[in-house]
Amino acid sequence: MIINIQKLEEGVSSYDIDETAEKLGIDIEDTKFLSKVKCTLDVDNKIERFTVRGKVKTVLETVCARCGKVFKRNIDADFDHKYVKGSFQEDGQIFKEGLDEELLAGAELDLFDDVRQAVLLAASEIAVCSEKCKGICPGCGKNLNKAKCTCEGEDSKPFANLKKLLKEKKKK
Ligand SMILES: [Zn+2]
Ligand SMILES: [Zn+2]
Structure with missing residues (x-):
């Protein structure tokens, strides 16, 4: 899902994503998606920067890190990606402030990228079939x-x- 930042209204715009992992380009070793990836996204557009805030949910079938059993795992994660709109200074350098912000030089932002990153991050956390495993x-x-x-x-x-x-x- 590609949005054009230049055409985006100032303030918060909301999006709902409900796609298969395959469509989002997510492929994780030893992991099967049992449901679609659902995500609600708020893009907060300010003059020079914007933030993509999201809540992503899905269900995975994955392997327990302790005993190796295949089990069902619910993913329910919040994320927050900050971007600054790119601009070139007179000397040709790209202007960028904070370290936790990504630079978006073009006018387009692919929201699927944000969702994909969030799912990969959540799925990479070590999971066990049970706390008591x-x-x-x-x-x-x-x-x-x-x-x-x-x-x-x-x-x-x-x-x-x-x-x-x-x-x-x-x-x-
Ligand atoms: Zn033993
Ligand atoms: Zn286990």
């Missing part, structure tokens, strides 16, 4: 949600080693 034992490889660890000895207990390390650190 115990994960896989690095010693014996068992899924600890389903089976008890059969490891023996201190060395194969990662937390015991960690505690030991922490104690040693404190001594120093």
Whole structure:
């Protein structure tokens, strides 16, 4: 969805996006989209800068970072992208203020880019199937949600080693 910034009225213009991930050009490894990507966007247009504020929602099927199980994950994220309208100074340099702002040199802004970035960012956060997921034992490889660890000895207990390390650190 491309909007022309020069033709945009001053103030806030709202847009609704309801598209498939495919249409938005989103492709994430080990992740399947179970619903469309819904997004409400407010473009706040000021004279020299504008802000795209959005709320993006979708449902993914992805892999638990702890136990590897495929699970359903709801994405519900807010984002805020700031832009400054580009202008060239007399010496040919592009004028740009704040570091958190992107420069938009042309007149067009693709709102799909903003939505795509927001979904990729939200989906890149580490996700677990449940807060209580115990994960896989690095010693014996068992899924600890389903089976008890059969490891023996201190060395194969990662937390015991960690505690030991922490104690040693404190001594120093
Ligand atoms: Zn898990
Ligand atoms: Zn184990």
